[in-house]
Amino acid sequence: MRPFDDIDRLAKSPALDKVAAPLRDAVHKVLRRQDVKDALHGVWLGHPLHPMLAQLSLGSFVSAGVLDVVPRTRRPATALIALGLVSAVPTAAAGWADYADGHEEQQRVGVVHAAANGVMLAGYAASLVARLRGRGGRGALIGWAALAVGSAGAALGGHMAYHQAMGANHAEGYPHIGPGDWTDVGTVAELPEGEPTRRIIGDVGVLVVRRGEQVHALADRCAHASAPLHEGRVTNGDGPPCVVCPWHGSVFRLDDGAVVHGPATAPQPTFRTRVRDGRLELAVTGYAAVPAS
Structure with a gap:
């Protein structure tokens, strides 16, 4: 034993x-x-x-x-x-x-x-x-x-x-296992405006949010406890747009993954986005440089 x-x-x-x-x-x-x-x-x-x-x-x-x-x-x-x-x-x-x-x-x-x-x-x-x-x-x-x-x-x-990984960064692996090369995830037109959706590239899930001509992409699993962020909600207040974790309410900025509110303390890894011929391509980037203030 x-x-x-x-x-x-x-x-x-x-x-x-x-x-x-x-x-x-x-x-x-x-x-x-x-x-x-x-x-x-x-x-x-x-x-x-x-x-x-x-x-x-x-x-x-x-x-x-x-x-x-x-x-x-x-x-x-x-x-x-x-x-x-x-x-x-x-x-x-x-x-x-x-x-x-x-x-x-x-x-x-x-x-x-x-x-x-x-x-x-x-x-x-x-x-x-x-x-x-x-x-x-x-x-x-x-x-x-x-x-x-x-x-x-x-x-x-x-x-x-x-x-039990309490306090651990559950999104740590994304920059290491997410594809660094551009990967096609479908057409931009099929993404609902301002709604969180999930796409799979390689072995990882990605949260994708389209806001007009801009597309944001973050690691889908919350750094705090691995919750699926695509089941959360997008806020549209006076500041930068954010996603709110559906389990414990952690708030992350969509543009760089920085933590706005806990319990998460580690930022969400981000993905580069580009559109070619109406189709969205993603590639893993890494972490936000500094936490949100």
């Missing part, structure tokens, strides 16, 4: 939905402002924010555990624990934002991940109190116990990121 088979069983346990679903709904109710959600997802960074913050929190706790073994270093260990507890607040906020836009199996593992982290933080809070009261040895023991629980929680987080 593989070491992480038990985690896979967690992911397939519907019993956890009794906790996971209400928590998801609660997070959506709290995080109503789009700009706050975008900030917590890491849209401004072009990369998920939670894993980066988690390194600060867990790194502080691990460093404190090491210092607790070395004589006369428990005072800096206390400072590191305080830093870890403070940094855990934005870390948890970013994690809950990502959790709410995950799929069911990710959320089931996420609930257990959050529970382990909650126990860890409670343990470190108790450790900090003991240290501040002059009970350094007791504080160190509690800290090591908290670190053991936190390590299990970190393993669950790693499983979500690498095994």
Whole structure:
């Protein structure tokens, strides 16, 4: 049996939905402002924010555990624990934002991940109190116990990121497997005005939108969770035209694939377009140079 088979069983346990679903709904109710959600997802960074913050929190706790073994270093260990507890607040906020836009199996593992982290933080809070009261040895023991629980929680987080691909760029492969040569995908006349449609070139699906004489083409699978963008809707506001993901509401500019709103943080790969004798040809391009502002 593989070491992480038990985690896979967690992911397939519907019993956890009794906790996971209400928590998801609660997070959506709290995080109503789009700009706050975008900030917590890491849209401004072009990369998920939670894993980066988690390194600060867990790194502080691990460093404190090491210092607790070395004589006369428990005072800096206390400072590191305080830093870890403070940094855990934005870390948890970013994690809950990502959790709410995950799929069911990710959320089931996420609930257990959050529970382990909650126990860890409670343990470190108790450790900090003991240290501040002059009970350094007791504080160190509690800290090591908290670190053991936190390590299990970190393993669950790693499983979500690498095994379940939560936060991964699901459109990463397009520039590498999409045809670089011009490929005929049919007549321009058959494309409905302003409506998302899907075309296949080589081994990949492409979202195609015709707006007057201009044709936009992006990778069809959303970078956030591989949703089919051709099932989404095209916005026609004051700014550049965009496509809205049908699953989690990520918004991408049609002209360059840049992220306007999350939960996606990676842009959509784009395709070059040209019309020859009334027929549309596509060729893969790559990524937008910068995120939308």
